Amino acid sequence: MSGARILVVDDDAAIRTVVREALRRAGYQVEVAASVAEQRAVMRRFVPQVLVTDVVLPDGNGLDLVPEMLRAHPDMPVIVLSAQNTLATAVRATEQGAFDYLPKPFDLGELTRAVADALAATGGTAGAVPDGPAGDGLPLIGRSPAMQEVYRTIARVVANDLTVLVLGESGTGKELVARAIHDLGPRAKRPFVAINMAAIPRELIESELFGHERGAFTGAAARTAGRFEQAQGGTLFLDEIGDMPFEAQTRLLRVLQEGEFTPVGSARSIRADVRIIAATHKDLPRLIADHAFREDLYYRLNVVPVRLPSLRQRIEDIAELARHFLDRAAAEGLPRKLLDGGAIERLAAHGWPGNVRELENLMRRLAALSREEVITAGVIEQQLHGGGVIEGGPALAPSGGLADAIELHLARYFAAFGRDLPPDGLYDRILAEVERPLLKLTLAAARGNQLKAARLLGINRNTLRKKLTERGIDPGDVRRMG
Missing domain, CATH: 1.10.8.60 (Helicase, Ruva Protein; domain 3)
Structure with a gap:
C-alpha cells in the first residue's frame, strides 16, 4: 500500500482496529501496537512518519514517549489520545512536544485530519482526507455517550464475520451502521448489497434473495442472480427484517444454518460466502410472541445486537x-x-x-x-x-x-420518514400535539380559571385537571401567560 506510514499505539483492541482501518481507507500504511514494548518492537522494522499514541498504556505512559520519540526522530510528529480529558493532560501533552492532542471519545474524521495536518507540517504525504466537517467517508457522526457505545460495539465486530442485528427507530441510520461495519472490515473491497424486506412483494422475496432459473415461474425469461449471489465475498444487509414473510424466514434460517442456498427452480446449491447484517425498527420478541417471527431465526440474527439511539x-x-x-x-x-x-x-x-x-x-x-x-x-x-x-x-x-x-x-x-412509516403509537402522539396547545390557550383565555376553561372545552373540571397533569401543563404558568 502506498502512502505515509502511521503507527497507532493503544491498549484497547477495538480502538486499534477502528483507527487502523479508518487510516488505511484514507490511503496510509498503518501498523498498530498495544504497549510501549510492542511499539518499540514495531519501530525496529517500521519507522512511522506520524505516531498516534494513547496516554495510559499497560507498561508506561504515552506522554513520556513523546520526548524520547522526538529525540530519536525529530521530524516525526506525535499525536496524543487520552480519556483523561483534563486541562492538565492537554497542557502536559503540549509541553512534552506533542503535535496535537485529541481527547477521547474522538471523531475518526478529526483524527484523520490531524494526521494529514501533521504530515503536511513535515512535508510528508497527506493521503486522502475525508471531506466535510465530520468526514463524509466516515458516515457516523456524534460524540454523545449513546453513540460512543455504538462505536465500541462496531469496533469489536468489524474484524470478524459475526452476524449483526441493528435495532432502532426509523430514521436513526441503521444502514449507515451496516455500511460502516462493512467498510471498516476485511470484506470492504467486496460488494455491499442491501435489500429492504418491506419493499419487496411477498411472492418475490425468495427470488430476490436467492435468484431463480429460467422458466422457474411465469415471466422468468432468464436466469437471475439473487442478492445472496450478488453479495458473494461481501456483506448482505437485510433491512426491515421484521417485515419478512414467515415462510421466507424458514428458507433464510436454512441458509444461515447450512451456509448455502438454492435458487428458485434449481436443483444445485451455491455456497453462501456473505456476512449478514440485519436491521429492524420493530420489536422482534413481540413478533415472536405473536407468531409472526421465528424465534430460532431471531437467535441466529441476534448474535451481536447494535442498538441505535433515537435523536x-x-x-x-x-x-x-x-x-x-x-x-x-x-x-x-x-x-x-x-x-x-x-x-x-x-x-x-x-x-x-x-x-x-x-x-x-x-x-x-x-x-x-x-x-x-x-x-x-x-x-x-x-x-x-x-x-x-x-x-x-x-x-x-x-x-x-x-x-x-x-x-x-x-x-x-x-x-419526514421518506418511504418508511413513523414509530407505532402515532394516534396518541398526534392527539397530544393538538391537545396541549388547546389546553394552554383555552386556560389562558379563561385567565387561569379552570372552571371556566372546562366549560369552554365541554369537559368537567376533574377531567381538565387530569389532562393538564398528563400534558405537563402548569396552570400557574398559563395564568402568567394570560
Whole structure:
C-alpha cells in the first residue's frame, strides 16, 4: 500500500482496529501496537512518519514517549489520545512536544485530519482526507455517550464475520451502521448489497434473495442472480427484517444454518460466502410472541445486537449533525447556511419523531428556501410547525381552516420518514400535539380559571385537571401567560 506510514499505539483492541482501518481507507500504511514494548518492537522494522499514541498504556505512559520519540526522530510528529480529558493532560501533552492532542471519545474524521495536518507540517504525504466537517467517508457522526457505545460495539465486530442485528427507530441510520461495519472490515473491497424486506412483494422475496432459473415461474425469461449471489465475498444487509414473510424466514434460517442456498427452480446449491447484517425498527420478541417471527431465526440474527439511539437520546449531537447536513447541502450546490445559537437551542428542543432523517430533510429544506445566510430560531420554529417558510418572506401556510393546517402538519410529519412509516403509537402522539396547545390557550383565555376553561372545552373540571397533569401543563404558568 502506498502512502505515509502511521503507527497507532493503544491498549484497547477495538480502538486499534477502528483507527487502523479508518487510516488505511484514507490511503496510509498503518501498523498498530498495544504497549510501549510492542511499539518499540514495531519501530525496529517500521519507522512511522506520524505516531498516534494513547496516554495510559499497560507498561508506561504515552506522554513520556513523546520526548524520547522526538529525540530519536525529530521530524516525526506525535499525536496524543487520552480519556483523561483534563486541562492538565492537554497542557502536559503540549509541553512534552506533542503535535496535537485529541481527547477521547474522538471523531475518526478529526483524527484523520490531524494526521494529514501533521504530515503536511513535515512535508510528508497527506493521503486522502475525508471531506466535510465530520468526514463524509466516515458516515457516523456524534460524540454523545449513546453513540460512543455504538462505536465500541462496531469496533469489536468489524474484524470478524459475526452476524449483526441493528435495532432502532426509523430514521436513526441503521444502514449507515451496516455500511460502516462493512467498510471498516476485511470484506470492504467486496460488494455491499442491501435489500429492504418491506419493499419487496411477498411472492418475490425468495427470488430476490436467492435468484431463480429460467422458466422457474411465469415471466422468468432468464436466469437471475439473487442478492445472496450478488453479495458473494461481501456483506448482505437485510433491512426491515421484521417485515419478512414467515415462510421466507424458514428458507433464510436454512441458509444461515447450512451456509448455502438454492435458487428458485434449481436443483444445485451455491455456497453462501456473505456476512449478514440485519436491521429492524420493530420489536422482534413481540413478533415472536405473536407468531409472526421465528424465534430460532431471531437467535441466529441476534448474535451481536447494535442498538441505535433515537435523536431524542443524543441531543448533544444535534448541532454537529445539523452543521454536517448544511455543509453537505452546500457541497451539492445549495446555498451555504449557518445556524445561530437560538436555532441550535430550538433544534435541541424538538422531539424528532423522524430522527436523523428528519433533521437532514429539515436542513436541506432550509438550505433551499431560506433567503438569509444565518438561520434563526424563528425560522426553525416556522419550518417545524408552520409552513414552507422563506426567510424574510411569508409563510406558505394553508389557506383553509384548522383541518387544512393539521393535514399539512401531518403530511410533513409523514414526509419526514421518506418511504418508511413513523414509530407505532402515532394516534396518541398526534392527539397530544393538538391537545396541549388547546389546553394552554383555552386556560389562558379563561385567565387561569379552570372552571371556566372546562366549560369552554365541554369537559368537567376533574377531567381538565387530569389532562393538564398528563400534558405537563402548569396552570400557574398559563395564568402568567394570560
